[in-house]
Amino acid sequence: MSDEILEMLAEEGMSDDAELSSLLKAMRSEATSIRPMPSRAVADLMSPRRRPTARRAIAGRRRIVTGLIVLGSLGVGAGAAAASPDVRSATQQFAQTVINVLGSGGAPSSPIPASQRPVPLPQPSSTGAPTHPTPTDHPGSGNGQVGGSHAPGSGAPSSAPGKGSPPAHPDPSPTAPGHAHHP
Amino acid sequence: MRSSDIASTPARREVESLGSDAENSDGDALAERFSAAYRQLSPRVLGYLRLHGVDDPEAVTQDVFLALFSRLPAVVGDEEGVRTLTFSIAHARIVDHHRARTRKPTLVPFEPEADPRHAASAEEVHAMGQQSTLALLHRLGDDQREALTLRVVAELSLDETAQVMGRSVGAVKQLQRRALETLRAIVSAEVAHE
Numbered sequence: 001m002s003d004e005i006l007e008m009l010a011e012e013g014m015s016d017d018a019e020l021s022s023l024l025k026a027m028r029s030e031a032t033s034i035r036p037m038p039s040r041a042v043a044d045l046m047s048p049r050r051r052p053t054a055r056r057a058i059a060g061r062r063r064i065v066t067g068l069i070v071l072g073s074l075g076v077g078a079g080a081a082a083a084s085p086d087v088r089s090a091t092q093q094f095a096q097t098v099i100n101v102l103g104s105g106g107a108p109s110s111p112i113p114a115s116q117r118p119v120p121l122p123q124p125s126s127t128g129a130p131t132h133p134t135p136t137d138h139p140g141s142g143n144g145q146v147g148g149s150h151a152p153g154s155g156a157p158s159s160a161p162g163k164g165s166p167p168a169h170p171d172p173s174p175t176a177p178g179h180a181h182h183p
Numbered sequence: 184m185r186s187s188d189i190a191s192t193p194a195r196r197e198v199e200s201l202g203s204d205a206e207n208s209d210g211d212a213l214a215e216r217f218s219a220a221y222r223q224l225s226p227r228v229l230g231y232l233r234l235h236g237v238d239d240p241e242a243v244t245q246d247v248f249l250a251l252f253s254r255l256p257a258v259v260g261d262e263e264g265v266r267t268l269t270f271s272i273a274h275a276r277i278v279d280h281h282r283a284r285t286r287k288p289t290l291v292p293f294e295p296e297a298d299p300r301h302a303a304s305a306e307e308v309h310a311m312g313q314q315s316t317l318a319l320l321h322r323l324g325d326d327q328r329e330a331l332t333l334r335v336v337a338e339l340s341l342d343e344t345a346q347v348m349g350r351s352v353g354a355v356k357q358l359q360r361r362a363l364e365t366l367r368a369i370v371s372a373e374v375a376h377e
Contacts, residue, residue, distance in 0.1 A: 004338040011341065012360050019370050020363065024335050026316045031230030031336045038221060039245040045252050046218040048211045 217252050220265050228273050230336050234320060234328070235277045243280070247272045267343045270333060274347050319369055327362035330355050 005024045009015045038046060082088065228247055232240035250272050251265070258264045320328050326348075333344040345355045 004334055004340065007340075008334050008359060009363070011356065012363055014363060014367070017367060019374065020367050023316055023319075023366060023370055027320070028335050028338075030317055031234060031332070032226040034229055035226045036229050036241050036244050038225075038248075039242075042221065042245050042248050042252075045249070046214055046221060048214050 213252075213255060216265075217248075217255055220251065220255070220269065221248055223262075224266060224269050227337050228269060231270065231273055231332055232277065234317060234332050234336065235280075237277055237280045243273075243276050247276060263340075263343065266337070266339065267346055270337045270339060270343075271347050274329075274333075319366060322369065323362050323365055327358050327365070330358040331362040331366075334359060 005021060005028070006015065009017065009021060009024075014020060225244060225248065229240055229244045232243050232247075237243050247269065251269050254268060255265070258268055260267075320331065323331065329348060330344060333339045333347055334341075337344075339347065341352055341355060341359075344359075345352045348355060350358075
């Protein structure tokens, strides 16, 4: 510890001055008696725990950059595919097939026969007035018809009276929710 | 000068930029090296700053080590290199402090007890005794005190002291000789008085 002091005294030819040597040692001891506590910033730098945090930040940035590159590649690929007429026609065929499969209840089929087409007429009541569909008569139920036909009562016979005419009165069905039944 | 380039690059910004570059595998070794430097040198840096009248020496000590961390990977010479760099930064902070004080003098009420220009009489020196040997340093000139504190408190070699002060080895040797002769005269007078 006192090497520098003794060295300095030797440099100046004062090695034999014990009082001066003790004075310098006392000065050093007094000047360095306080050990400062590291501030928060300094303590963070002294701690190895700072490193994983930095690594996580770098890894997050890498994930973002990788995601952007993947999205960019997908965009370029989609643009190139859209520019090709072969790909367009194949895509249209595929889309049509998917629509057919979904619309036919899971089984790929040819166009719907005329006999199974939805009947857009309501079922007539006993009084002859057209009735409105019950809650169970929702479009497309029961016969696997293609969606988009909004005709209720698809299970009604095709020879029902009043076929082709819309309901005369929009009075709700007795079984319709939210309405009281009037016998 | 060193003080100018240190002032132009805030230590905090340097540390943050270095922190983002912590991917290298020797990051932990850097933290360990920095910790060792702080444990070994922080009391000396604080004492060095206090002896030169820096305002808030504790805070300036922290700034010195923040600046040290950003430069630590480039330090060569192991312990000696780190020590020299640390006190070079501290020396620059002292220079900056005194320059700022010259440009913007602080106006405070005069308090005779706090006036560092006070020259102690022989009786006062005797009364101080062993209580504060550091007060003797105020009887030295600024450069003499600088050279002596770097040798005694910072424990730098003659070459390292010359490097920190930006002077030749011969000039530092001359300064320390005069400082030691002054101190020896004070001690001799004190002993003769007893």
